Amino acid sequence: MRRPAGPPPRADAPFLFREMTIEDLDRVMEIELEAFAHPWSAELFRRELGHAWSTILIAGEARPAAEARRAPVLGFVIYWLVHDELHVLNVAVAPEERRRGVARALLEEMTQRGRLAGAVLATLEVRRSNRPAIALYESLGYRQVGVRPNYYVDEGEDAIIMNADL
Ligand SMILES: CC(C)(COP(=O)(O)OP(=O)(O)OC[C@H]1O[C@@H](n2cnc3c(N)ncnc32)[C@H](O)[C@@H]1OP(=O)(O)O)[C@@H](O)C(=O)NCCC(=O)NCCS
Numbered sequence: 523m524r525r526p527a528g529p530p531p532r533a534d535a536p537f538l539f540r541e542m543t544i545e546d547l548d549r550v551m552e553i554e555l556e557a558f559a560h561p562w563s564a565e566l567f568r569r570e571l572g573h574a575w576s577t578i579l580i581a582g583e584a585r586p587a588a589e590a591r592r593a594p595v596l597g598f599v600i601y602w603l604v605h606d607e608l609h610v611l612n613v614a615v616a617p618e619e620r621r622r623g624v625a626r627a628l629l630e631e632m633t634q635r636g637r638l639a640g641a642v643l644a645t646l647e648v649r650r651s652n653r654p655a656i657a658l659y660e661s662l663g664y665r666q667v668g669v670r671p672n673y674y675v676d677e678g679e680d681a682i683i684m685n686a687d688l
Pocket of ligand 1: 557558597612613614615616619620621622623624625626627647648649652653654655657658659661
């Protein structure tokens with residue numbers, strides 16, 4: 523049988539992206555609680571959903587369009603658009619879904635959306651001890667531009683400030 527005309531399915535796009543809604547809160551909190559020793563509260567997520575400058579972008583498993591809203595949530599990124607800068611507040615991926623490119627894909631999607639909205643720089647803070655996250659950001663072109671000593675009051679840990687031009 524002959525293949526129908528048109529481009530083949532994209533093998534490099536296994537995820538789909540959408541903005542979080544309140545219906546996603548339970549699953550997002552599950553991921554948040556597994557990802558951080560000092561997680562955000564559900565209340566904080568609720569408030570974040572109400573801020574016009576804030577986006578919580580979710581990555582789901584790629585599914586046909588009709589099923590897209592029910593695609594399992596794999597991870598999320600929270601960022602603010604402040605003038606021409608993206609401030610990355612939080613990135614987390616479910617433990618069983620790590621090292622398959624979910625965080626990288628989320629940050630690349632954020633970058634694309636940010637550029638379209640006029641952003642020219644992305645900035646974030648990361649714990650000095652968080653090697654996986656630092657490796658992730660470096661692999662995407664973020665560079666260390668400063669340190670905030672004792673930024674995380676819980677453990678008195680320094681924050682590394684990282685920036686990327688978009
Ligand atoms: C950090 C985190 C978001 C990475 O998510 P992920 O989906 O597993 O990351 P990806 O698969 O997209 O990895 C992309 C790149 O980041 C780097 N990386 C990711 N996890 C890493 C790890 N455990 N060790 C070393 N490098 C790592 C690698 O360079 C990787 O590329 P590779 O797999 O081709 O080597 C995830 O580990 C997580 O949720 N951690 C807990 C929450 C957290 O610390 N968030 C960051 C707060 S600032």
